[in-house]
Amino acid sequence: MSTEQIVIWSAIGAGILALVWGVILMVWVLRKAQGSEKMREIAAAIQIGAKAFLNRQYITVAGVAAVLFVVLLYALGWRTAVGFLIGAVLSALAGYIGMFVAVRANVRTAEAAKSGLSAALKIAFRGGAVTGFLVVGLSLLGVAAFYLALGDLKALIGLGFGGSLISIFARVGGGIYTKGADVGADLVGKLEAGIPEDDPRNPAVIADNVGDNVGDDAGMAADLFETYAITIIAAMLLGSLLFANFGKATILPLAIGSVSIVASIIGSLVVRAKNKKRIMGALYVGIITAGILAAIGFYPIINFLMEGNGKFSTLNLYFASLVGLVVTAGLVLITEYYTGTKYKPVQRLAEASQTGHATNIIAGLANSMKSTALPILLIGAGILLAYYFAGLYGVALAAVAMLSLTGIIVAVDAFGPVTDNAGGIAEMAGMSEEVHEVTDALDAVGNTTKAVTKAYAIGSAALAAIVLFASFVQEIADKGKTIQFALIDPYILVGLFVGGLLPYFFGALCLEAVGKAGGAVVEEVRRQFREIKGIMSGSAKPDYAAAVDIVTKAALKQMILPALIPVLTPIILAVIGIAIGPDVALKLIGGSLVGAIVTGVFVAISMTTGGAAWDNAKKFIEAGALGGKKSPAHQAAVTGDTVGDPYKDTVGPAINPMIKILNVVALLLVGFLI
Numbered sequence: 001m002s003t004e005q006i007v008i009w010s011a012i013g014a015g016i017l018a019l020v021w022g023v024i025l026m027v028w029v030l031r032k033a034q035g036s037e038k039m040r041e042i043a044a045a046i047q048i049g050a051k052a053f054l055n056r057q058y059i060t061v062a063g064v065a066a067v068l069f070v071v072l073l074y075a076l077g078w079r080t081a082v083g084f085l086i087g088a089v090l091s092a093l094a095g096y097i098g099m100f101v102a103v104r105a106n107v108r109t110a111e112a113a114k115s116g117l118s119a120a121l122k123i124a125f126r127g128g129a130v131t132g133f134l135v136v137g138l139s140l141l142g143v144a145a146f147y148l149a150l151g152d153l154k155a156l157i158g159l160g161f162g163g164s165l166i167s168i169f170a171r172v173g174g175g176i177y178t179k180g181a182d183v184g185a186d187l188v189g190k191l192e193a194g195i196p197e198d199d200p201r202n203p204a205v206i207a208d209n210v211g212d213n214v215g216d217d218a219g220m221a222a223d224l225f226e227t228y229a230i231t232i233i234a235a236m237l238l239g240s241l242l243f244a245n246f247g248k249a250t251i252l253p254l255a256i257g258s259v260s261i262v263a264s265i266i267g268s269l270v271v272r273a274k275n276k277k278r279i280m281g282a283l284y285v286g287i288i289t290a291g292i293l294a295a296i297g298f299y300p301i302i303n304f305l306m307e308g309n310g311k312f313s314t315l316n317l318y319f320a321s322l323v324g325l326v327v328t329a330g331l332v333l334i335t336e337y338y339t340g341t342k343y344k345p346v347q348r349l350a351e352a353s354q355t356g357h358a359t360n361i362i363a364g365l366a367n368s369m370k371s372t373a374l375p376i377l378l379i380g381a382g383i384l385l386a387y388y389f390a391g392l393y394g395v396a397l398a399a400v401a402m403l404s405l406t407g408i409i410v411a412v413d414a415f416g417p418v419t420d421n422a423g424g425i426a427e428m429a430g431m432s433e434e435v436h437e438v439t440d441a442l443d444a445v446g447n448t449t450k451a452v453t454k455a456y457a458i459g460s461a462a463l464a465a466i467v468l469f470a471s472f473v474q475e476i477a478d479k480g481k482t483i484q485f486a487l488i489d490p491y492i493l494v495g496l497f498v499g500g501l502l503p504y505f506f507g508a509l510c511l512e513a514v515g516k517a518g519g520a521v522v523e524e525v526r527r528q529f530r531e532i533k534g535i536m537s538g539s540a541k542p543d544y545a546a547a548v549d550i551v552t553k554a555a556l557k558q559m560i561l562p563a564l565i566p567v568l569t570p571i572i573l574a575v576i577g578i579a580i581g582p583d584v585a586l587k588l589i590g591g592s593l594v595g596a597i598v599t600g601v602f603v604a605i606s607m608t609t610g611g612a613a614w615d616n617a618k619k620f621i622e623a624g625a626l627g628g629k630k631s632p633a634h635q636a637a638v639t640g641d642t643v644g645d646p647y648k649d650t651v652g653p654a655i656n657p658m659i660k661i662l663n664v665v666a667l668l669l670v671g672f673l674i
Contacts, residue, residue: 007251007258007305008148014258015141018407021265022133025126026101032123035111038429042206043107046421049210049548050103053177053555054218058092060556061169064564068165072158076668079150080158086146087162090138091225095170095218098131102217102414105130106209106421110431113422113438120438121273121282124422124446128414129268129407131221136264136407139163139229140257153240153250154671156233161664163226167657168563172510174219175650177555178211179514181547182645184521188529190638194630198427201535203528203542204521207551209424212417215649216450220413223457223656224406230660231403231464232257234471235396241474242393248305249393253400255301256321260404263293267408279445280336283412287332290408291325298322298401312390320386320394324401327382327459328409331375335455338371339612340448341620345371349617350626353636360617360640368610368647375455375605379462392470399463402456413453416446444619451612454653458604461656465597468663472593475667476586479674483583485590491577495591498573499662502592503600506565506658507607507651513558514646520550562654566661574669585673589666596662604655611648614640 001009034040065088073081105127112119146159185204189195198205232253239249267290273282298321303314338345345367352363386398419442425431426439476483485492524547534540570589577585618637620626626633 003305004247004251007255008144011140011144011254011258012148014261015137015139015144018133018137018261018265019141022130022137025133026130029101029105029108029123029127029130032108033111034107036429039107039110039425042425042428043103045206045544046106046209046213047103049206050099050213052548053210053214053552054096054099056552056556057169057173061166065162065165076158076671079152079155080668083146083155083158084162086142087159087229088166089162090142091163091166091222094131094134094138094225095166095221097134098221098414099213099218101127101130102213102418103421105418107425109418109422109442110425110429110435110439113426113435117279117438117441118272120422120442121279124418124442125271125283125411125415127418128416129411131217131414132407132410133265135221135225135410136228136257136261139225140232140254140261143229143232144254147236153233153237156236157664157667160226160230160233161668163222163229164657164661164664165567167222167226168566168654168661169559170219170222171654171657172563173555173559174211174215175510175646175654176513176517176558177551178215179646179650180517180554181207181211181521181551183514183518183642184525184551186638186642187518187522188525196427198424200428201538201542203525203544204547205424205428206544207521207547209421210548211551212420216417217414219653220410220453220457223653224410226657226660227457227460227464228403228406230664231399231460231467234464234467235400237471238393238396238467238474241471241478242391243309243311246309249309252302252305252397255305256298256397256400257404259297259301260290260294261407263297264290264405264407266290266293268411279441280448283415283445283449287405287408287412290405291329294401294404295322295325312393316389317394317397320389321397321401323382323386323389324398324463325405327378327398327463328402328405328456330378331455331459332452334374334378335452335609336448338367338609339451339616341444341616341623346613346616346620349613349640350620350633350637353617353621353633353640354626357636357639360636361643364610364614364640364644367613368606371609371613372602372605375459376601379459379601383463383466392474395463395470396467399460399467402460402463409453409456412449416450419443419446447612447615447619451608451648454608454648455605457653457656458601458608461604461659462597462601465593465659465663468660468667469593469597472590472663472666472670475670476674479670481583481586481674483586483590485587485594489587491584491587492591495573495588496595498569498588499592499595499597500599502565502569502596502662503603503655503658506562507603507655509562510651510654511646513555513562514650516558517551517554520554521547524550566658567665570662570665570669574673578673589669593663593666596659600655600659604652607647607652611644611646611652614644615648617641
């Protein structure tokens with residue numbers, strides 16, 4: 001057996017190990033107590049709503065996938081088409097199973113909160129970790145096994161495309177659902193009726209809790225499944241093109257992924273905290289442990305596989321991989337600074353709420369714009385440093401190293417919706433104040449972890465998109481065509497403008513969709529308050545299912561057009577370019593990829609970070625600052641949070657798969673255009 005085959009089989013083994021660990025955690029979580037009958041009833045409603053939405057969403061996406069499968073089958077052959085199908089199925093499976101566990105971990109976390117913070121944290125984190133390890137396990141296993149079976153890198157791009165398709169629909173559909181329900185519930189419940197968040201009298205409260213899971217759990221799982229897979233595939237493709245006679249460069253990304261799975265499993269075992277001041281620190285200990293172990297493991301692997309490559313020293317390649325880990329750490333710290341309640345940006349935003357709704361919005365917009373500076377400079381420095389060490393392949397290794405920690409990062413992210421739901425269940429079930437203190441502490445941290453992991457997803461998407469673009473350019477060169485992507489070329493400039501436009505137009509459609517879904521929920525909640533007598537007194541029960549159904553239909557209807565934009569745009573540019581001249585299509589597409597990467601990263605960072613800051617400014621006031629709940633500052637902060645919700649949970653995260661789908665479709669089109 002050759003070295004390359006040993007590495008591929010090791011990657012398959014690491015993928016299986018991640019899946020086994022995920023199953024062990026799932027069994028452990030599901031064996032925990034579920035609490036009272038009332039708690040189980042509420043949890044069951046959330047489970048039914050989440051399952052119904054994902055079933056209907058995947059049925060909708062299946063229709064689109066079937067059409068694309070046929071197109072790929074006839075245009076690029078059965079290998080690419082089968083790869084596309086495998087990628088789509090595995091991505092959907094990761095999100096579906098992760099959501100299945102999350103909506104069951106929530107009630108168990110609420111019950112464990114009776115025993116204290118430590119027990120509740122352990123269940124919430126391990127419930128989220130199931131999603132994380134399913135994502136990396138299925139992704140690495142799918143890529144390695146498919147490559148072992150066929151040995152066809154071009155067909156692997158089809159697998160990445162399948163994951164991308166599920167990702168864009170999951171992010172857009174789940175984002176519209178979660179924020180349509182959340183905005184509608186807040187506008188009528190908090191602002192009009194004056195009742196607390198997660199109050200059982202609010203007809204939209206179950207829909208809101210469902211949304212946390214389909215957006216922040218299933219959506220994030222599909223997003224990072226796709227980013228993880230496509231980054232490894234792009235790095236493998238780039239390695240094969242840059243090191244034509246050195247096959248070990250092709251399979252090195254698989255080895256890096258394998259090392260980090262083991263490191264992430266160990267990291268997941270050290271997460272524990274006994275008081276609320278150490279929750280975030282406990283989660284960071286897990287990430288830091290995984291990062292350090294991965295950094296230690298990268299060196300012998302890179303030294304063994306890349307010795308004698310003829311281009312770069314193994315030490316330089318190792319340093320390039322470390323750049324990815326440093327960028328990850330930097331993004332985590334920067335995002336916490338801009339979104340954490342103990343830092344100045346959020347506190348200044350809360351203070352601006354004292355003078356009204358408008359000043360809150362103005363301060364929030366300013367904060368979201370400022371929050372782009374440090375991450376962009378960090379990503380730029382990381383790209384230059386990785387390139388200095390090992391050229392384009394160094395950038396690819398940095399991206400792979402960054403994504404290799406996906407298992408533990410997604411675990412920290414999925415922890416958020418579990419704790420959010422646990423707090424909702426505690427509120428609706430009328431649990432004790434001691435339980436609320438535990439769930440509130442976990443939820444406050446969960447809000448920050450969701451912001452941090454979204455920043456990680458955006459940063460990794462930026463590096464992944466650059467690697468994909470490099471693969472696009474290298475693929476053109478490999479086919480004997482020389483294209484100069486110079487700014488003085490009018491076709492490149494037009495492509496840049498078109499690509500730069502896409503994140504804004506895409507984002508506008510998503511925001512409009514949330515507004516429409518939220519408006520429908522508002523009307524439904526008002527109707528129930530008006531027509532069902534006794535809701536406010538507690539003598540009558542709201543019709544939760546009606547609100548769930550309304551927001552489900554709205555989200556599924558509104559997600560189609562935004563999700564198809566990144567799929568169709570490169571094809572439309574190719575058709576226009578072919579009509580003008582043979583090389584014009586490649587110039588238009590190449591320019592659009594760069595334009596979308598640049599503006600997309602800015603839009604995504606500003607929206608996710610800015611939205612999280614709005615949310616935490618509200619939580620900062622609710623904790624007793626500046627007059628506390630129901631004060632004028634709090635009312636203004638609720639308005640800001642309502643604006644920030646679709647920013648951070650719909651548009652910002654959905655930009656990631658949008659950018660990558662553009663690049664993947666462009667890669668698939670190269671064969672047609674040359």
